[in-house]
Amino acid sequence: MQIIVSGLIFGCIYALGALGLVLIFKTTEVANFAHGEMAMITTFVSYIFLTSYGLPYLLSLVLSLLFAIIFGMFVYIVFMKRIQSAPHLNQVVLTLGLFMVFNGFAGILWGYDTVSYPEALTGSPFQISGIFISSNEIFMVGLTVLLMLVFFILFRYTKIGLAMRSASQDRIASELMGVKVTGVFMGAWAIGSAMGGIAGIMTAPITFLSPNMMGEVLIIAFAGAVLGGFNSLPGAVVGGLIVGVFQNLISFYISPELKIVFVFLLIVLVLYVRPQGIFGGSKIVKKV
Numbered sequence: 001m002q003i004i005v006s007g008l009i010f011g012c013i014y015a016l017g018a019l020g021l022v023l024i025f026k027t028t029e030v031a032n033f034a035h036g037e038m039a040m041i042t043t044f045v046s047y048i049f050l051t052s053y054g055l056p057y058l059l060s061l062v063l064s065l066l067f068a069i070i071f072g073m074f075v076y077i078v079f080m081k082r083i084q085s086a087p088h089l090n091q092v093v094l095t096l097g098l099f100m101v102f103n104g105f106a107g108i109l110w111g112y113d114t115v116s117y118p119e120a121l122t123g124s125p126f127q128i129s130g131i132f133i134s135s136n137e138i139f140m141v142g143l144t145v146l147l148m149l150v151f152f153i154l155f156r157y158t159k160i161g162l163a164m165r166s167a168s169q170d171r172i173a174s175e176l177m178g179v180k181v182t183g184v185f186m187g188a189w190a191i192g193s194a195m196g197g198i199a200g201i202m203t204a205p206i207t208f209l210s211p212n213m214m215g216e217v218l219i220i221a222f223a224g225a226v227l228g229g230f231n232s233l234p235g236a237v238v239g240g241l242i243v244g245v246f247q248n249l250i251s252f253y254i255s256p257e258l259k260i261v262f263v264f265l266l267i268v269l270v271l272y273v274r275p276q277g278i279f280g281g282s283k284i285v286k287k288v
Helices: 002-028 035-051 057-083 088-110 135-157 159-169 171-176 181-203 215-228 233-253 256-273
Strands: 126-128 131-133
Touching: 002 035, 002 131, 002 135, 002 159, 002 181, 002 215, 002 233, 035 057, 035 088, 035 181, 035 215, 057 088, 057 181, 135 159, 135 181, 135 233, 159 171, 159 181, 171 181, 181 215, 215 233, 215 256, 233 256
Parallel strands: none
Antiparallel strands: 126 131
16 A cells, blocks of 8 residues: 555656646647656746845745746747647647757756755654555645646636637637637647646756656556556546556556566556557547
8 A cells, every 4th residue: 555655646747747738738739758857847947035135934835836937938938839840740840959959958057967856844753554655746736636636626617728628629620719729829838838747846846957857657657547548637637647656566466667667568458458548549630
């Protein structure tokens, strides 16, 4: 049970990362390979707020989220908007280029040495029915649940969410109905970047803060998104949690070095049975 609970805590990080990836893909049909590096830069900004300016953790978190939102909007307006009508392969290559640029920029600006990132809450771990869990882990789970609840309400019950769902289903029809698709795409990048930033801020205390900190997290978040169904937001959450628990079990019972290998083996087996993922639906293509 301790392994499963720890896996669920890691799964919260993967779920948030996968949620940001799926939101951008579901709205704009672009797989953002720079997602992890954008989260890493947001985490460095949060670290500066905490250390250089001495701000409280929650204030630093809020300011970092605002930065992530602006950063996501900047990436869309400056880079992605100009090629949103180009073939999807071109857009994917651009995100790969941004991945390398952001990683190099962070290395030049902050260096490649690892830095210890403070936890939100410190103290001795609690023991619940023989399972140990720290205050910081409780904070991580609570924050993840809160963000997912807010995100669900936003996407399901607001006009912004309705516009996002409309644009993801039929861009041309949405424009004809008065939906500002460009604004919707920019909003998707902003929210997706904020989700990734939270994932980065929660990852840093567990590992270390460095320009390469999100490499493995991004890979596993992608795996969780694919497992759950890359066009399903609930699937991204469930997929991230499943991958978190599964990799923890593999690390403990087999080998930590083989956890990614077995994660992708699991994905291959699931996709062999259900190619669209656990929660993914079949895509209907209309031909005239």
